[in-house]
Amino acid sequence: MNQSKAIEVKSVSKYFGAYQALKSVSFNIGSNEFFTMLGPSGCGKTTLLRMLAGFESPNSGSILLNGSEVVAIPPHKRRVNTVFQSYALFPHMTLEQNVAYGLENLGWDRARIRNRVGEMLERVHMSQMAKRKPAQLSGGQRQRIALARALAPEPEVLLLDEPLSALDLKLRQAMRDELRTLQRDTGITFVFVTHDQEEALDMSDRIAVLGGGEVQQIGTPTEIYEEPVNRFVADFVGETNFLDVDVVETAAGQATIRTPFGVALTVPATGHAAKGRATLSVRPEKINLGDQAQGVVFEGRITNKNYMGGYTHYTLDVAGTELRASRRNASREGDTIPLGATVPVGFVAGSARVLAA
Amino acid sequence: MSTRHDVKRYPGLGPLSVLFFIYLYAPLAVVVIYSFNANNIAGVWTHFSLQWYSSALRNTALLNALKTSLTVAAIATVVCTLVALCAALAIIRGKNVRFRKLSETIVNLPLLLPEIVLAVATLILFSLIDVQNGVIRLTIAHSAFCTPFAFLPIRARLQGMSLDFEEASADLYADRWTTFRRVTLPLILPGVFSGAMLAFLISMDDFITSNLLSTGGTTTLPVYIFSLIRSGTSPELNAIATLLILASLVLATVALLVATRGSRDNA
Amino acid sequence: MTDSVLHVAAEADRVPRVRFWHDLSFWGLLPSRLLMGFALILPIFIIAAVSVATRGAHGGFAWDFNLAGYRQILFNEGWTGELEFTPQYLLIIVRTFLLAGATTLICLLFAVPVAYFISRQPPGRKAALVYLVTLPFWASMILRVYAWMIILGKDGTLPRLLEYLGFPAGTSFMFNDGATLTAMVYTAMPLMVLPVFASIEKLDGTLIEASHDLYGSRWVTLRRVILPLTAPGIVAGAILVFVPSLGAVLEPSLMGGGKQMMMGTLIQLQFGGGRNWPFGAAIAMTLMALVMIVLIFTALRAARREVAL
Numbered sequence A: 001m002n003q004s005k006a007i008e009v010k011s012v013s014k015y016f017g018a019y020q021a022l023k024s025v026s027f028n029i030g031s032n033e034f035f036t037m038l039g040p041s042g043c044g045k046t047t048l049l050r051m052l053a054g055f056e057s058p059n060s061g062s063i064l065l066n067g068s069e070v071v072a073i074p075p076h077k078r079r080v081n082t083v084f085q086s087y088a089l090f091p092h093m094t095l096e097q098n099v100a101y102g103l104e105n106l107g108w109d110r111a112r113i114r115n116r117v118g119e120m121l122e123r124v125h126m127s128q129m130a131k132r133k134p135a136q137l138s139g140g141q142r143q144r145i146a147l148a149r150a151l152a153p154e155p156e157v158l159l160l161d162e163p164l165s166a167l168d169l170k171l172r173q174a175m176r177d178e179l180r181t182l183q184r185d186t187g188i189t190f191v192f193v194t195h196d197q198e199e200a201l202d203m204s205d206r207i208a209v210l211g212g213g214e215v216q217q218i219g220t221p222t223e224i225y226e227e228p229v230n231r232f233v234a235d236f237v238g239e240t241n242f243l244d245v246d247v248v249e250t251a252a253g254q255a256t257i258r259t260p261f262g263v264a265l266t267v268p269a270t271g272h273a274a275k276g277r278a279t280l281s282v283r284p285e286k287i288n289l290g291d292q293a294q295g296v297v298f299e300g301r302i303t304n305k306n307y308m309g310g311y312t313h314y315t316l317d318v319a320g321t322e323l324r325a326s327r328r329n330a331s332r333e334g335d336t337i338p339l340g341a342t343v344p345v346g347f348v349a350g351s352a353r354v355l356a357a
Numbered sequence B: 001m002s003t004r005h006d007v008k009r010y011p012g013l014g015p016l017s018v019l020f021f022i023y024l025y026a027p028l029a030v031v032v033i034y035s036f037n038a039n040n041i042a043g044v045w046t047h048f049s050l051q052w053y054s055s056a057l058r059n060t061a062l063l064n065a066l067k068t069s070l071t072v073a074a075i076a077t078v079v080c081t082l083v084a085l086c087a088a089l090a091i092i093r094g095k096n097v098r099f100r101k102l103s104e105t106i107v108n109l110p111l112l113l114p115e116i117v118l119a120v121a122t123l124i125l126f127s128l129i130d131v132q133n134g135v136i137r138l139t140i141a142h143s144a145f146c147t148p149f150a151f152l153p154i155r156a157r158l159q160g161m162s163l164d165f166e167e168a169s170a171d172l173y174a175d176r177w178t179t180f181r182r183v184t185l186p187l188i189l190p191g192v193f194s195g196a197m198l199a200f201l202i203s204m205d206d207f208i209t210s211n212l213l214s215t216g217g218t219t220t221l222p223v224y225i226f227s228l229i230r231s232g233t234s235p236e237l238n239a240i241a242t243l244l245i246l247a248s249l250v251l252a253t254v255a256l257l258v259a260t261r262g263s264r265d266n267a
Numbered sequence C: 001m002t003d004s005v006l007h008v009a010a011e012a013d014r015v016p017r018v019r020f021w022h023d024l025s026f027w028g029l030l031p032s033r034l035l036m037g038f039a040l041i042l043p044i045f046i047i048a049a050v051s052v053a054t055r056g057a058h059g060g061f062a063w064d065f066n067l068a069g070y071r072q073i074l075f076n077e078g079w080t081g082e083l084e085f086t087p088q089y090l091l092i093i094v095r096t097f098l099l100a101g102a103t104t105l106i107c108l109l110f111a112v113p114v115a116y117f118i119s120r121q122p123p124g125r126k127a128a129l130v131y132l133v134t135l136p137f138w139a140s141m142i143l144r145v146y147a148w149m150i151i152l153g154k155d156g157t158l159p160r161l162l163e164y165l166g167f168p169a170g171t172s173f174m175f176n177d178g179a180t181l182t183a184m185v186y187t188a189m190p191l192m193v194l195p196v197f198a199s200i201e202k203l204d205g206t207l208i209e210a211s212h213d214l215y216g217s218r219w220v221t222l223r224r225v226i227l228p229l230t231a232p233g234i235v236a237g238a239i240l241v242f243v244p245s246l247g248a249v250l251e252p253s254l255m256g257g258g259k260q261m262m263m264g265t266l267i268q269l270q271f272g273g274g275r276n277w278p279f280g281a282a283i284a285m286t287l288m289a290l291v292m293i294v295l296i297f298t299a300l301r302a303a304r305r306e307v308a309l
Helices: A045-053 A095-105 A110-123 A139-151 A169-186 A197-203 A221-226 A231-236 B013-034 B051-057 B060-093 B100-112 B115-128 B134-160 B163-171 B176-205 B208-213 B221-230 B235-265 C002-010 C024-050 C068-074 C088-119 C123-138 C141-152 C157-164 C177-202 C205-213 C218-246 C250-255 C263-271 C277-308
Strands: A005-016 A019-030 A034-038 A060-065 A080-083 A157-161 A189-194 A206-211 A214-219 A241-251 A254-258 A264-268 A276-282 A296-307 A311-318 A321-328 A342-347 A353-356 C075-077 C083-085
Touching: A005 A045, A005 A189, A019 A045, A019 A060, A019 A189, A019 A206, A019 A214, A034 A045, A034 A197, A045 A060, A045 A080, A045 A157, A045 A189, A080 A139, A080 B163, A095 A110, A095 A139, A110 A139, A139 A169, A169 A189, A169 A197, A189 A197, A197 A221, A206 A221, A206 A231, A214 A221, A214 A231, A231 A241, A231 A276, A231 A353, A241 A321, A254 A276, A264 A353, B013 B235, B013 C088, B013 C123, B013 C141, B013 C177, B051 B235, B060 B100, B060 B134, B060 B176, B060 B221, B060 C024, B100 B134, B100 C024, B115 B134, B115 B208, B115 C024, B115 C263, B115 C277, B134 B176, B134 B208, B134 C024, B163 B176, B176 B221, B176 B235, B208 B221, B208 C263, B221 B235, B221 C141, B221 C250, B235 C123, B235 C141, C024 C277, C068 C075, C068 C088, C068 C277, C088 C123, C088 C177, C088 C218, C088 C263, C088 C277, C123 C177, C141 C157, C141 C177, C141 C250, C177 C218, C177 C250, C205 C218, C218 C277, C250 C263, C263 C277
Parallel strands: A034 A189, A034 A206, A080 A157, A157 A189
Antiparallel strands: A005 A019, A005 A060, A206 A214, A241 A254, A241 A276, A254 A264, A276 A353, A296 A311, A296 A342, A311 A321, C075 C083
C-alpha cells in the first residue's frame, strides 16, 4: 500500500447553530486506500464527506488534498467527485450526457469525451443504454451510472455517500464486490460513508468509527472488530457481551481481572490500563458451550435460545450475570443443547478485551 | 356489493357532484350556444349562424383592444416572470437571506390586498408623477399584480427540486452560471412556463385595474367588453366571449399540462 | 476562533445543508423589491395620505390635513356645518360584508361534499375532475359574470324557461343583491373547492375507518373526524373567497345595477370623472383595514392552533 497521504483532516470542527457536529476531528487517508467512515446517523460522517467535496466548510481546522489546503476552494475546482446517496443523476439528460457532463466542464475536446464516456459505460456494463434517461433505469443501474459519471473525470478522490442504502439486499452484496474491484482497478482513493458495519468490514482497507462528532477508532477491519478501544466501538461494530469487572493488576498491555462470577483471568487491554472498575467485552461467537468449552471454563444455564438457521443464539445465566453466546450449526444436529440445561461455558482469554467502564 | 359497507362513502354525493359540474359549465355553454344564434336579440333563438363571428372579427375597436391587451400582457409577463424567477432563486436557494419570510410576503402582497384598493392607489400615484401613457401605466401595474402568479409555480418547482442536482453539477466542475443554465433552469422550466402562462392569463383577464388606468386610446379587452355589456347584450358580444373563453381554456390547459407533466418526469 | 463563535451565535436556524446560490439574496430580491416598492407599497402610502387630504374644488385633492373623507362615511355635513348621522355608506359596508360572507358560506356548502367526492375517485378521474374544477377560473372573469346576465336578464334563459313552464312572462332576476350574489358565488367557487380538496386528500382514510370501528356513524365521523381534520383547508378556502369578495367590483356593477353598491363600486365611483378622491381613499383604507383584520385574525388562530398541536 502506498503510504503517501491523499487527504489530511486537521482538527476540523463544525457547528450547526449551537450544535457541534464535529469536535476537532483529525485523521489521514492514504493514496489508493479504500477508507470508510462508519457511524450511526448524526455522528458527523456525512458532514465530513460534504466537507471533502466542498459543500460545507469547517468552522475551524484545515483539510489538505494531496498536500494542499482546500477549505477555501469551491466544489467545482476540486478534483474530487461524489456518488450521491440519491445518485442525483440529471433527469433531463441521457446517461451519456450525464457521464459527459463533468468532462465538458473540464474543457475536454469532443473526441476525447466520446471515448471516455464509451469507456466508462463499458466498464459499468451500461453501453446499450447510453441514450436512455435516468427515469428508465432500475436502482442498480442508476448506481452504476452514478459511479461512471463520478469516475469519468479521473478524480483524485472518489467520495461515496451511503451509495448502497437504496438497493435491495442481494444487489447490495453484488455491488460491494463490484465497488471493491473498481477501486482496485482504478487505484483511486475511495472515501466511503456508511452506517452499515457489515459493509464497512467487508470492503474497507481502513475504517474510521465516528460517534458523537469524534473519531472513536481508526484501524483495519480486523483491528476494529477484534481490538475495539472503547465501549462505543465494541458495541457499534458487531455484537458483544459487556461484563463489569475489576482490574487487579496491569502489566505490558495485559490486565489481570476478576469477573462477576468469580473467575480471575489475564486478558489483553488495548484501550484501558488503570486498576479498578472496568468493562470486559467478549463477542458471542468467542464463547464456547458444552463439549466445545475451552480456555476459561465455568458453568451456565441456558435461559433462552434463538434458532437462526446457520447459527443458534443462546442466552445464559452465569451466576446471576447474563451472557450471550452463538454457535454455528455445523451439522443438522448442531442445535442440541436444550433450554434450561446447565452446561460448561468457556472462552479463550486472548479473545476478550478490557475497556474503560 | 362492497360499496354498501364502504364507510368512506356518503350517499348522494355523486348526483350532487354531477349537478355541481353542470352548474360550473352551463353558464359558459349558454354563451357559446347563443353566439351561433342568428337573431338580433341575444336571448331569442332563431337559427344557427356564424354571422356574429364574422362581424366580431371585422370590429376594429375590438381588434385594437385586443392589441392593447396583448401588448400589455406580453410585456408584463416577461417582466414579472423574470422578477419572480430571481425572487424564487433568492428565497429558496439563497444563503443567509435576511427576512426570508418577509421577502416572500412582499412578492405575494398583491394576493393579500383588494385589487380595487391597489388600482385606485396606483391611479393616484400615476396622476401625481404625471404618467399619461396608458400602455406604460397598465404594464407597470399588471407586472406588479401578476408577479405572485408567476412566482408560486416557480417557487413550488424550485422547492421540490433536490439540492443534490446542483451539488452534483458543482461536484462535476460546473461553475454557478453553468449549473444554472444546464441543470437548475432546465429542471424548473415547467414551473417557469406555467407561471408565465398564468401571469399572461391574469393580465389578459384583468378588469378592475385596467378600467381605472386605461386611457382613451388604450382600452384593454375586458374594459372594451364591459362597455359593450353596458350598452346592452348583443349576439356579437356572445361570439367575442366564446372566442375568448376558448382561448383562455386552451392556454390554461396547456399551462396545467406542462406543470403536471414536468412534475411526473422529475419524480 | 472568535470569528467562528460569532458566526455560530448569529446563525439561528439549524439548517444542515449550505444553500447553493450564495450571494443571490441581494441581487435576486432587488427586482421584486423595486417593482413592489414602486407599484404597490408606495401607492399604498400615498393613498393613505390622500385619505386624510382635502377634496379639491374640481376633483383631485389638496395636501391639507382633513378627516372629512372618514367623517363622510358616517355623517353628512349640513349647510351650517352641523353633522348629521347618515347610514347610507355604512349600509354599503354592511352589505359588502353580508354578501362576501354569504358567498363564502354558499361556496363552502357545495365545496366540501364535492371535494370529498372528488377525493374518493380513482387517480386518473380524480386528476381530471380537479382540472375541470380549475378550468372555469381561467376563463375571463367579466365573461363569467356576463354569462349570468344572459341567463338571468330580461329575455334571458331562465325567464324564458319559466315562461315556457307557465309562469308569468317578463320576470327579471337582475339588478338586486341576489343577482350579485349568484355571480359572486360562481366566480369564487373554484377558489374554495381546490384548498378544501387538498386538505381532504391528505386525510388518512384509516381515521374514518377507525371512527366507524369505534361505533361512530357517518354523521358523527363527519362532524368529529373529517371536518376538524380538514379545517385548515376550509379556512384557507374561506379566506381565498372572502377577501376578494369584499373587494368585488364587476359583480355588483353588472348584476346589482347602479343602486346596489358594494365597497368596491363605491370606491371606483369616487375616482371616476372628478368625484371625491379623499372620500374614495378613506373607503379604500377602510376596506384594506377590514381585510387586514380578517387576515391577521386567521393568521393568529392558525398560529395558536399550531402551538396547540
